[in-house]
Amino acid sequence: MKLLHTSDWHLGRSFHGVGTLPAQRRFADQLLATVAAEGVDVVLLAGDVYDRALPNVDVVNLFDDILARLNEAGVPIVITSGNHDSATRLGFGGRIMERAGVHLRTRLADLATPALFPLDATGPAGPQLAVYGIPYLEPRLVAVALDAEPASHFSVTEAALKLVRADLSARPEGTAAVVLAHTFASGGITSASERDLAVGGVGAVPLDLFDGFTYTALGHLHGRQRLSETVRYSGSPLPYSFSEAAHTKGAWLVEVTADGLKEVRRVDWPAERPxxxxxxxxxxxxxxxxxxxxxxxxxxxxxxxxxxxxxxxxxxxxxxxxxxxxxxxxxxxRDRGAESYSQRVLAAVDELDLCCGFLDHVRHRPANDDEQGLLRDVLASVHAQEAAL
Known part of the structure; x- marks a missing residue:
């Protein structure tokens, strides 16, 4: 069975004031072309479908079009929500949409309810692939419901995966398990003394929380990367900041058999405008x-x-x-010293010095003779008007 691991579509996002909807429509074409060319069986979308909780109508219509085209191609999709999505809005109608092959995993109640797919021609009676979806979990909002203490990214992710493992353990031996999670995972191992990691103020979870699964499809980071053979980020399909200028965008094509993970290889989607x-x-x-x-x-x-x-x-x-x-x-x-602007203001000897210092600060060069003359004339005019009041 071939899975296409994607994430962080951020439909509706702008790029420094430039709308990206045409580029996102082009990405949709690339996605569907890959699905057809590679014979993809299931698409995985690991969160941040939209760029904001309330996407506009054109953006919702684009997502609707992608889902309709996948349905027409007979390819199901498993979707979980990210921190940019409204989990409730994205998950609306999920139990009905499941019948059309759109498997939404945005609710805590669905953590231990996988989307099931047959791994071979024997169908439901044979080995199965179980795809579990873990949406973005805000610790302060879900810790109590998950009985996770203290409220941290580690504790809520650990609690969610405990539910996943409990369901998986009750399934027939040989069931392959894929986890979608929208989170920030890092290297290292768990420990009782340091249960929650943080990088740049963002909570992170240790990599070994995902041990034992056939494959873990992560979303949240926009650079495609391999954390281990079975744990990867697909990255965003389009660049959304200039820090991503060196990225090659695309997805992971994951092949799973009844014997486990067979192959993972990259699929590239070149940007129309680098x-x-x-x-x-x-x-x-x-x-x-x-x-x-x-x-x-x-x-x-x-x-x-x-x-x-x-x-x-x-x-x-x-x-x-x-x-x-x-x-x-x-x-x-570098040669201009580390003196702050406030220090320069306090050190100014008169109004002309203050004005020239401001020009120097914003332009990184001193005022020339003509500019100083103009400033001197303006200040004299102001003083004359004040004296006449």
Missing amino acids: LSVLRGTLADLLADPQWDAAEAHFCQVTLTDNDRPANAMEALRTRFPNTLVLMFEPENA
Whole structure:
């Protein structure tokens, strides 16, 4: 049986102000093409179907279209909810949709209720694949219901998997078990003294919580990665930040037999418009041929000119029309000392010094003679008006 492991579709998300719905429709075509070309039997979607709890109508219609096309192809899908989804809204009608091959696992009550699929031609009488779905579990909201103490990502995930294992143990020997989970898993092993991990303030669960399952299909992280042979993140099908510029997007194709996990291989879905992260002076970026390929990409640009160029974005877009993010990091910034702006304000000797200091702070270069003259005239005019009041 072939499974296609996907996650983090984030339907409806924008990319630095650019709508992604056309790109997501293209991804839907890639998904269905892979299902047909590879003879996929079941699609797995490990959470974050939508980018927000209340998606707009066009976004819901896109998801509806994907489900209809999978149904027409005779391919079921198992879906769990992520932290961006509304589990209740996503799970609406789940018991009815199950009959059409859409298996929604968004409720705590369904943790130990797998979607079952025959592993060979003998059908329901033969070996089965049991797919369990663990939605994103917010510890403060579910700890009591799961009898998990203390309320942590570790404890609620451990409690959910205990229910899964209890159901699996009552099934016929040889049942293959796949777990979908929308969570942050890390390496390492569990211990009584350090039960909850955190990376960047986000709760993490140790990898060995998923020991013993045929395959664990994770969602939440947007980079496709292998944590172990049987535990993997598929990543998002599209890049949703410039930190993903080096990612190759796609999914995992997982083959399971009655003997267990047979093979896992990657399926790539190239983006229609790749991402580029550029850095340099404005003159170099506009002239250097090494950036030729980036001319058709979405670009994030960091200019290193010591003097901030005028109309920099307009100039960049003459060569890189899809520049979306522009930042400034002057090369001489390191030589300007670590003095804060508030310290410079307090050290100003007069109003002119204060105004020139502000220009220096925002432009990373001092005011020239003409600019100082203009500021001096403006300040004199202001003082004259105040005196006349």
